[in-house]
Amino acid sequence: MKVDVLLGLQWGDEGKGKVVDVLTPRYDVVARFQGGPNAGHTLEFEGQKYVLRSIPSGIFQGDKVNIIGNGVVLAPDLFMDEAKDLEKSGHELKSRLHISKKAHLIMPTHRLLDAAYEAAKGKNKVGTTGKGIGPTYADKTSRTGLRVGDILDNFEAKYAAAKARHEAILKSLNYTDYDITEVEKKWMEGIEYLRQFPIVDSEHEINNLLKSGKSVLCEGAQGTMLDIDFGSYPFVTSSNTICAGACIGLGVGPNKIGDVFGIIKAYCTRVGAGPFPTELFDETGAKIRAIGHEYGAVTGRERRCGWIDLVALKYAIMVSGVTKLIMMKSDVLDDFETIKACTAYKLKDGSVIDYFPYEIDDVEPVYVDMPGWKTDLTKMTAESQFPQEFKDYIAFLEKELETPISIVSVGPDREQTIER
Ligand code: GDP
Ligand code: IMO
Ligand code: MG
Numbered sequence: 001m002k003v004d005v006l007l008g009l010q011w012g013d014e015g016k017g018k019v020v021d022v023l024t025p026r027y028d029v030v031a032r033f034q035g036g037p038n039a040g041h042t043l044e045f046e047g048q049k050y051v052l053r054s055i056p057s058g059i060f061q062g063d064k065v066n067i068i069g070n071g072v073v074l075a076p077d078l079f080m081d082e083a084k085d086l087e088k089s090g091h092e093l094k095s096r097l098h099i100s101k102k103a104h105l106i107m108p109t110h111r112l113l114d115a116a117y118e119a120a121k122g123k124n125k126v127g128t129t130g131k132g133i134g135p136t137y138a139d140k141t142s143r144t145g146l147r148v149g150d151i152l153d154n155f156e157a158k159y160a161a162a163k164a165r166h167e168a169i170l171k172s173l174n175y176t177d178y179d180i181t182e183v184e185k186k187w188m189e190g191i192e193y194l195r196q197f198p199i200v201d202s203e204h205e206i207n208n209l210l211k212s213g214k215s216v217l218c219e220g221a222q223g224t225m226l227d228i229d230f231g232s233y234p235f236v237t238s239s240n241t242i243c244a245g246a247c248i249g250l251g252v253g254p255n256k257i258g259d260v261f262g263i264i265k266a267y268c269t270r271v272g273a274g275p276f277p278t279e280l281f282d283e284t285g286a287k288i289r290a291i292g293h294e295y296g297a298v299t300g301r302e303r304r305c306g307w308i309d310l311v312a313l314k315y316a317i318m319v320s321g322v323t324k325l326i327m328m329k330s331d332v333l334d335d336f337e338t339i340k341a342c343t344a345y346k347l348k349d350g351s352v353i354d355y356f357p358y359e360i361d362d363v364e365p366v367y368v369d370m371p372g373w374k375t376d377l378t379k380m381t382a383e384s385q386f387p388q389e390f391k392d393y394i395a396f397l398e399k400e401l402e403t404p405i406s407i408v409s410v411g412p413d414r415e416q417t418i419e420r
Pocket of ligand 3: 014297
């Protein structure tokens with residue numbers, strides 16, 4: 001058996017959580033492979049809305065096993081809050097949510113470091129989620145991080161050493177006005193809570209599952225344009241969000257990758273700082289934000305809105321080997337006279353390129369205009385009901401991106417999903 005991988009192809013918040021939830025019945029296991037509580041994955045069904053941060057989005061469909069892989073960074077206190085909320089709403093987790101021993105722990109001092117580094121950047125702030133993501137991955141790479149497996153043996157001493165190291169850095173940054181007594185107390189409660197879950201060698205588990213004929217869906221967080229290598233560096237997150245991240249973050253070989261689902265919005269959003277070629281600063285951008293409720297699921301920050309960027313999407317499809325596209329939030333464009341799609345970038349010297357360059361700071365989008373469909377898509381249940389203009393938009397995207405759009409989403413609910 002192979003694993004299928006589901007990824008965001010833009011700047012995150014494409015609607016990955018919803019699609020994982022919809023696809024879960026087809027798989028035996030769902031596994032998260034990178035990121036941490038910087039993610040906010042929203043699911044809606046039966047009139048309920050849930051936002052997941054560290055727990056995979058396959059947790060609501062039956063009694064499927066969900067795995068938090070080695071590539072994830074986990075904050076025990078936030079994880080405890082998230083898991084307890086789900087338990088309160090009747091979802092049993094402790095037997096079927098497995099956590100990799102190799103996942104790294106986000107410490108309270110990582111969050112302080114995140115804030116201190118951002119403060120030190122002045123005008124060049126990344127606009128992080130403040131969850132300690134960068135400093136935790138930096139410790140991982142520096143070979144000084146704490147892992148979930150560490151809680152099983154002599155943990156207090158390891159924690160104290162890491163904390164002392166962080167405090168020395170904070171002092172050197174003159175970032176000393178903090179008191180983490182309460183946060184630390186809760187964090188330690190989170191560690192005790194974590195011990196109640198199966199702490200596993202997830203790479204063995206996943207490969208054994210595949211050997212025994214079980215199917216696995218790998219859930220990505222963030223999006224390709226936030227990838228540490230291929231995103232709009234340095235305005236990125238600190239993990240590999242592309243398909244290869246699933247190999248690294250779960251321990252599956254590249255030859256075990258089956259379908260790669262690329263999740264896209266029918267337009268584009270970004271939260272945080274950094275370049276965004278198709279960003280709209282006018283009332284059209286404000287209209288997309290209002291209709292699409294484009295406010296961060298984690299931080300509540302306003303999301304920047306713009307038209308779909310096919311240059312960036314082609315690049316995202318290339319670096320991940322995307323086999324199928326899934327288009328979300330189509331209904332948000334229901335009421336626009338004209339829909340635009342960026343097909344090329346104009347550079348400062350006047351030349352026009354159709355490939356994604358090293359830097360996108362100063363590129364100007366070149367657009368193709370298409371007529372809007374001016375029809376309510378939200379109650380449609382089959383492709384045959386789509387207005388011609390919407391069919392044309394889908395066909396145009398498929399042709400430009402050379403990849404089929406296999407699912408179209410027309411609303412936030414699980415049911416508002418149309419397979420093609
Ligand atoms: P994720 O991080 O990729 O899982 O996406 P988020 O949950 O951060 O953001 C997607 C938002 O769009 C959530 O509020 C979803 O409920 C919502 N959503 C998902 N699909 C659709 C859709 O097709 N139409 C509309 N209107 N909203 C959607
Ligand atoms: P999901 O999984 C959108 C952005 C932050 C910031 C940058 C770095 O819900 O799609 P970090 O805290 O990771 O160091 O922040 O990345 N960012 C996201 N934007 N969706 C996300 O996750 C994001 N996770 C991080 O806004 O610009
Ligand atoms: Mg999100």
